[in-house]
Amino acid sequence: GAVVSQHPSRVICKSGTSVKIECRSLDFQATTMFWYRQFPKKSLMLMATSNEGSKATYEQGVEKDKFLINHASLTLSTLTVTSAHPEDSSFYICSVGQGASYEQYFGPGTRLTVT
Amino acid sequence: GQNIDQPTEMTATEGAIVQINCTYQTSGFNGLFWYQQHAGEAPTFLSYNVLDGLEEKGRFSSFLSRSKGYSYLLLKELQMKDSASYLCAVRGGSNYQLIWGAGTKLIIKP
Numbered sequence: 001g002a003v004v005s006q007h008p009s010r011v012i013c014k015s016g017t018s019v020k021i022e023c024r025s026l027d028f029q030a031t032t033m034f035w036y037r038q039f040p041k042k043s044l045m046l047m048a049t050s051n052e053g054s055k056a057t058y059e060q061g062v063e064k065d066k067f068l069i070n071h072a073s074l075t076l077s078t079l080t081v082t083s084a085h086p087e088d089s090s091f092y093i094c095s096v097g098q099g100a101s102y103e104q105y106f107g108p109g110t111r112l113t114v115t
Numbered sequence: 116g117q118n119i120d121q122p123t124e125m126t127a128t129e130g131a132i133v134q135i136n137c138t139y140q141t142s143g144f145n146g147l148f149w150y151q152q153h154a155g156e157a158p159t160f161l162s163y164n165v166l167d168g169l170e171e172k173g174r175f176s177s178f179l180s181r182s183k184g185y186s187y188l189l190l191k192e193l194q195m196k197d198s199a200s201y202l203c204a205v206r207g208g209s210n211y212q213l214i215w216g217a218g219t220k221l222i223i224k225p
Contacts, residue, residue, distance in 0.1 A: 001160070034212070042217065042218075043202060043215045043217040043218050044158070044202070044215045045215075046213075046215075049212060091155075093157050103148075103160055104160075104213065105160075106157040106158050107157060108156065108157050109155075109156065109157045111155075
């Protein structure tokens with residue numbers, strides 16, 4: 001399967017600042033990437049689907065101006081949490097998929113803590 | 116609406132067998148997945164079913180009945196390392212998004 005990395009693995013930031021999370025597909029041309037968030041003991045919640053070279057599709061209830069997604073190449077997607085607040089503290093996970101492939105490959109996740 | 120149900124938590128004994136059930140109601144069906152997730156880590160793929168029947172892969176097997184909207188994950192010869200959450204996910208439409216269940220936390224006791 002594909003190897004997906006995320007950076008950083010953990011980040012602590014102050015309320016009001018912005019944080020960028022990178023998701024890289026190391027050996028796989030990812031035309032589609034997915035961003036999830038997960039609260040403790042809860043399941044994955046899809047935030048948005050990003051397609052290389054076009055705008056991301058956000059799920060209902062997810063603020064696109066707060067969670068900026070850029071998928072400028074087949075190997076890199078970034079999620080920027082703007083003006084972070086403590087309620088944005090969560091585990092953010094990206095996954096990649098390509099065309100007819102039925103499996104998603106997950107990155108290791110980024111633990112964001114906003115103080 | 117779309118809904119996936121699985122038990123919140125299950126407990127089993129090392130060396131035993133456990134079955135984790137998943138029922139779903141989705142608009143369309145293009146496959147059902149089981150993922151394993153250890154605490155603090157990302158999910159890892161376990162199995163995929165798109166046709167009715169049983170798929171066996173080592174100690175893990177997954178079953179699907181599309182007419183019943185039902186699947187189960189069967190874990191045999193349980194090991195302590197199998198303690199994790201098991202997520203059921205369905206690809207419901209024409210895109211590649213997955214609809215996720217809340218996960219079943221499996222606790223293995225010696």
